[in-house]
Amino acid sequence: MKEQVILVARKDPAQQEERFASSLEELQSLTETAGGEVKKIMIQKRERIHPATYIGEGKLAEIKEEIDQSEAEIDIVVFNDELSPGQLRNISDRLERRVIDRSQLILDIFASRARTKEGKLQVELAQLQYLLPRLAGQGTELSRLGGGIGTRGPGETKLETDRRHIQRRIDDIKRRLQTVVKQRNQYRKRREVNYAFQIAIVGYTNAGKSTFFNKVTDSDSFEEDLLFATLDPLTRQVSLPSGFKALISDTVGFIQDLPTTLIAAFRSTLEEVTEADFIIHMVDASHPDHSEQEKTVHKLLKDLQADHLPVLTVYNKRDLLQDDFIPSVFPSLTVSVHDPIDIKRILDKVENTLKEEWYEYNVFIRASEGKQLQQFKQDSIVVSVKFHEDREGYALHGFIHPDHPLKNKILQ
Missing domain, CATH: 3.40.50.300 (P-loop containing nucleotide triphosphate hydrolases)
Structure with a gap:
């Protein structure tokens, strides 16, 4: 059963119409990718963000009315912008529904998509860093995590409201990621050696x-x-x-x-x-x-x-x-x-x-040096190969990366 969603967006009068429409369309795609069904999109034209509630009081009341009167049971309200911890708390209290912002929605999709150990650690780190300043407003939410958009992710199911616990976990993930980065660098160096x-x-x-x-x-x-x-x-x-x-x-x-x-x-x-x-x-x-x-x-x-x-x-x-x-x-x-x-x-x-970018070369390789011929074919762009019977070898014309070690063989 898909979760029923209302999208909320603020349109800055100075913002281009196409850019705003594209951003909204993207939010709708993100919501669908996360498994939600968009029931209504509500927009407010407003120059400044309201520091306490992001949108104006009147618009908030209108959204609450839409939730109460909707035939479908609205599960979640998604805002097309990042909300501050205070805004998130105030809007949730007013609408009496789960409220998430664009960032949390993207993090949620990332959480369900990560396949490798590193990918999962990266997502968990991002989620915890996002969640840490917002803990105060998540008191009732955290007790009932475990289902629905904005609640997925390797680190969220057993989250406690203890900041120290989360900070320890963040430090632990950073350490583990450093190990992964070292392994990746070693792998990269091997690739560089083999050019x-x-x-x-x-x-x-x-x-x-x-x-x-x-x-x-x-x-x-x-x-x-x-x-x-x-x-x-x-x-x-x-x-x-x-x-x-x-x-x-x-x-x-x-x-x-x-x-x-x-x-x-x-x-x-x-x-x-x-x-x-x-x-x-x-x-x-x-x-x-x-x-x-x-x-x-x-x-x-x-x-x-x-x-x-x-x-x-x-x-x-x-x-x-x-x-x-x-x-x-x-x-x-x-x-x-x-x-x-x-x-x-x-x-x-x-x-x-x-x-157009590379070094153009002509090189002669003896027929007995088959390994070197193969190397040129794999590691450079060979345009032509001509066999010279009298000289018992191949004349190659091609292009090679200016920094490739093989280039030294051409210049000898």
Whole structure:
């Protein structure tokens, strides 16, 4: 049985209409992803946030009336903004219903999506850090946790109202996460020693990243028409058309107004991006607010100090477009990741973009040095191979990353 939900949003008169509509649509998708059913959306146009109740007294009374008169039993009221501990307490008292904000809703979805040990620890940390200042207003709530939106998560079922208990748990999780980060760094160093070229797929949540990842790696990462379908970063090997081997990572979807506790907690899942050599930015071209979503991703890449990396923007869901689509950045492609021809176009484009950045080489390898020939085929983009009988060897023409150790073999 789905929980019945009322959404509440404040519209700042200065805010653009499209941006507000997109944010509300996102809140509705988040609610549905968490298993709720939206019964009504209530909006108040208001310049300033009310310090005690977020929205005005009159609007609050109107929401209470809607709850009392609704045919469906309203279980929960979700606000499209982060509420302060005091606001949360005052609104809950007034409406006599469970009240959560956008941040808590996102945390809830993350809690139900985390699969790995690290993912679960990250979510629990973010939830506890969010909950700690709000304990005073959760007295009656905590006693009946265990079901429903906003109550999921590894750390919430046995939560006590004792702040020290929570603080101890936060410290414990941070210690355990440091161990995980060390292990991840060791794994990364191994990859660097073996000089693996890294591609990270980034993009707004639900843009088609996991579908593309699965198609190019023949794997079965979780893909669904839901927000935040992927949480834990996955890395697999991919072969580009020339035979060049790279590692490709699928990352957590970005979102507008991501809670600050989450950006901090999920830094390590996004670290795959900062360690990448190349970024594929997947955009849902059919989304009415795709340009705003692009800006959100660019901003987060800048925050992660990954905005200097070469990027290929892939405008996905071409099959859902009604009108002619004009890309706003280059290099870019407009595709449907369900079309095998388009998948090949993306990989070709990645390779061509790399050729423009990389060192162009010509090298001769003796026929007896088969291992070295194989190495060049895997670790560089080989454009042509010609066998010379008189010299008993192969002449290779191709492109290689300027920092790759193999480059020394070319210059000898």
